[in-house]
Every structure is written in structure tokens, then in C-alpha cells.
Amino acid sequence: MCNKDCCALKTALQIRRMKILIEQRRQQEEEANAKPKNIIVTPESLIYSYDDIEKMAKLIISRSETRPKFGLVCGSNLDTLTDLIENPIVIDYSDIPKFPDCTIHDHKGKLFVGTLMGATVIALQGRFHHYEGNSLASCSMPVRVLKLCGIEYMILTCAAGAVNKNYKVGDIMLIKDHINMFGWFGNNPLNGPNDLRFGDRHVIMADAYDEGLIEKALEIGLEIGQEDRMHLGVYACLGGPVYETATEQRFLRSIGVDAVGMSLVQEVIYARHCGLKVFSFSLISMPPIEQPDMPESVRDVSIHQGQIVCMELLSRMIYKIQNNL
Numbered sequence: 001m002c003n004k005d006c007c008a009l010k011t012a013l014q015i016r017r018m019k020i021l022i023e024q025r026r027q028q029e030e031e032a033n034a035k036p037k038n039i040i041v042t043p044e045s046l047i048y049s050y051d052d053i054e055k056m057a058k059l060i061i062s063r064s065e066t067r068p069k070f071g072l073v074c075g076s077n078l079d080t081l082t083d084l085i086e087n088p089i090v091i092d093y094s095d096i097p098k099f100p101d102c103t104i105h106d107h108k109g110k111l112f113v114g115t116l117m118g119a120t121v122i123a124l125q126g127r128f129h130h131y132e133g134n135s136l137a138s139c140s141m142p143v144r145v146l147k148l149c150g151i152e153y154m155i156l157t158c159a160a161g162a163v164n165k166n167y168k169v170g171d172i173m174l175i176k177d178h179i180n181m182f183g184w185f186g187n188n189p190l191n192g193p194n195d196l197r198f199g200d201r202h203v204i205m206a207d208a209y210d211e212g213l214i215e216k217a218l219e220i221g222l223e224i225g226q227e228d229r230m231h232l233g234v235y236a237c238l239g240g241p242v243y244e245t246a247t248e249q250r251f252l253r254s255i256g257v258d259a260v261g262m263s264l265v266q267e268v269i270y271a272r273h274c275g276l277k278v279f280s281f282s283l284i285s286m287p288p289i290e291q292p293d294m295p296e297s298v299r300d301v302s303i304h305q306g307q308i309v310c311m312e313l314l315s316r317m318i319y320k321i322q323n324n325l
């Protein structure tokens with residue numbers, strides 16, 4: 001039986017042990033600090049050189065007969081978008097020098113080059129997330145590769161959790177703006193020396209998501225009778241891999257966020273830096289915290305319905321751009 005005195009003695013002993021440990025650590029630190037140091041932190045922008053990017057682009061273009069106009073990144077739950085591509089040439093990421101590996105479900109690590117609605121498209125079935133251990137520059141690097149392949153339009157897609165209480169699983173949010181939590185704390189894939197061959201030092205982000213393309217997407221929503229499922233909203237990028245807490249979600253809502261995820265904004269930054277037109281949408285894959293959780297089978301059906309609408313949206317969007325409609 002432990003009485004009060006016994007507990008107090010145990011606590012005092014624990015504190016004494018901790019103090020000894022701290023003293024030992026201090027001595028070790030002093031010794032370590034006495035040695036000369038040469039710590040070099042590679043700035044984000046130096047992780048891939050222009051030559052690295054050019055080599056990757058050349059390899060990809062060598063497999064395509066026509067000049068690509070569209071780049072596409074397929075998000076989680078959206079790998080089926082590549083089913084739309086006719087006669088694709090498929091390249092494994094492992095065959096592209098310096099391309100990282102994909103480590104998460106739905107991101108298969110394959111690049112598709114082929115035609116969609118008469119236009120040449122390069123699609124990435126697999127994106128790189130920071131929480132997988134990639135630098136921010138690695139997450140956005142494919143955008144530069146696609147730019148050097150000759151694309152003009154960057155279509156970025158992702159799965160996201162609803163923050164807006166009116167959103168449901170299977171809905172689609174056309175992204176009109178974003179909040180980049182990484183950027184707030186000084187983390188940006190453009191950090192470090194700026195290579196003018198890609199773009200200017202400072203990048204205007206106030207018009208990052210092309211308004212004309214958003215207009216077209218809204219028109220498509222009406223044409224296919226899916227306007228109720230399609231929303232226009234603000235995406236926030238958090239670090240992941242954990243999902244946001246309930247309080248974080250309420251905070252995001254209070255600052256104007258409609259959906260939350262763990263990707264995309266780094267790619268948008270590179271795309272705007274090199275002058276690409278950006279169109280982005282999220283497939284809502286999680287309900288807002290206030291909505292009761294649904295059985296997985298019901299959620300899967302809603303996501304599947306959303307995937308079909310995303311496929312229709314993508315092909316009609318490319319058709320409209322291609323034909324100046």
C-alpha cells in the first residue's frame with residue numbers, strides 16, 4: 001500500500017533522476033557544440049535543377065507523337081480519370097530519373113500520355129505528398145516537368161474533407177481560392193534561389209484559379225444537371241497525414257474554408273510561377289464533423305457517383321477549351 005509519504009518520496013526520486021539525466025545531456029551537448037559544424041540545408045528550389053527537369057520532360061515527350069496541351073494530376077479516389085485517355089502510353093515513375101516513389105493507396109505511380117476529346121493529355125496517376133517524406137519541391141516538381149513538355153493548362157484534382165456544412169460526400173468543389181498553411185509558416189517550394197527560366201521571384205496568387213475555366217465548369221454543371229452537387233469554394237491545405245481535429249475544422253470554417261486536404265497548393269504555386277492556367281476541383285470524400293458518419297458502403301456509393309461526375313466534368317472541360325466554346 002502506498003501512503004502519501006511514499007508517493008512524495010517516489011516523485012522526489014523521479015525528479016532527481018531526471019535532473020541527473022538533464023545534466024548528462026548538457027555535458028554531451030557542450031562536447032558536440034565544441035566541434036566545428038557545417039550544416040547545409042538545401043533550399044527547396046535547389047532540390048531539382050533545370051537540367052533535371054528538362055531530362056525528365058525529354059524522356060516523356062520522346063514517347064508522345066503530338067504536343068501535349070493539358071496536364072492532369074489525379075487525386076485520391078480519382079485515379080479512374082485516366083480511363084478517359086485513349087490509346088495511352090504508360091510510363092512507370094520508376095523509369096523517370098529522379099521521380100520519387102508513390103507510397104499511398106490510389107496513387108499508382110504511373111504517367112499516362114494520350115488523347116482525350118482530341119487533345120493530347122499527360123496525366124499523373126499518383127501525386128507526392130509532403131507527409132510521405134517528400135520535400136515541398138518534390139511535391140510540385142511534376143508541374144515543372146509538364147510545363148517543359150509543353151502543356152498550357154494544369155488540371156489539379158484531389159480528395160478533400162467537407163468543412164462547409166452544406167457539402168455532402170460525393171459532391172464536387174470547384175476551387176476558387178486556397179489557404180496554404182505551409183506558406184503561413186514560411187514553407188514554400190519556391191524558397192531558395194529563383195530560376196528565371198521557370199518564372200519570376202514573386203508570384204501573384206490572387207488570381208491563381210482561372211476564372212474563365214471556373215465559368216466553363218459551372219456551365220458544365222448545368223448542362224449535365226449536376227449543379228446541386230457542384231460548389232465553388234476555398235480549399236485549405238494542412239500537413240497531414242492526420243486529419244484535422246474538430247476544433248481545427250471549426251476554425252477553418254470561421255476563416256472561410258469550405259474543404260480541407262493535404263495537397264494541391266504546392267502544385268498550384270509551381271503552375272502559376274511558370275505561367276500555366278490552373279483549373280482545380282476536389283471530390284468531397286468526408287462529411288463535415290456535424291454530419292453523422294455514414295456506413296462505409298453508403299460512402300463508397302456516393303464517392304463512386306462523384307467520380308462519374310468528375311469524369312464528365314473533365315472530358316467536357318477539355319472539349320470546351322479545345323474547341324473554344
Ligand SMILES: O=P(O)(O)O[C@H]1O[C@H](CO)[C@@H](O)[C@H]1O
Nearest residue numbers: 075076127158159261262263
Ligand atoms: O490530396 P489527395 O492526393 O487527393 O489525397 C487526399 O486524400 C488523402 C487522405 O485520405 C490525403 O493524401 C489527402 O491529401
Ligand SMILES: Nc1nc2[nH]cnc2c(=O)[nH]1
Nearest residue numbers: 159160161260261262286
Ligand atoms: N476531413 C478530411 N478529409 C480529407 N479527405 C482527404 N483529405 C482530407 C483531410 O485533410 N481532411
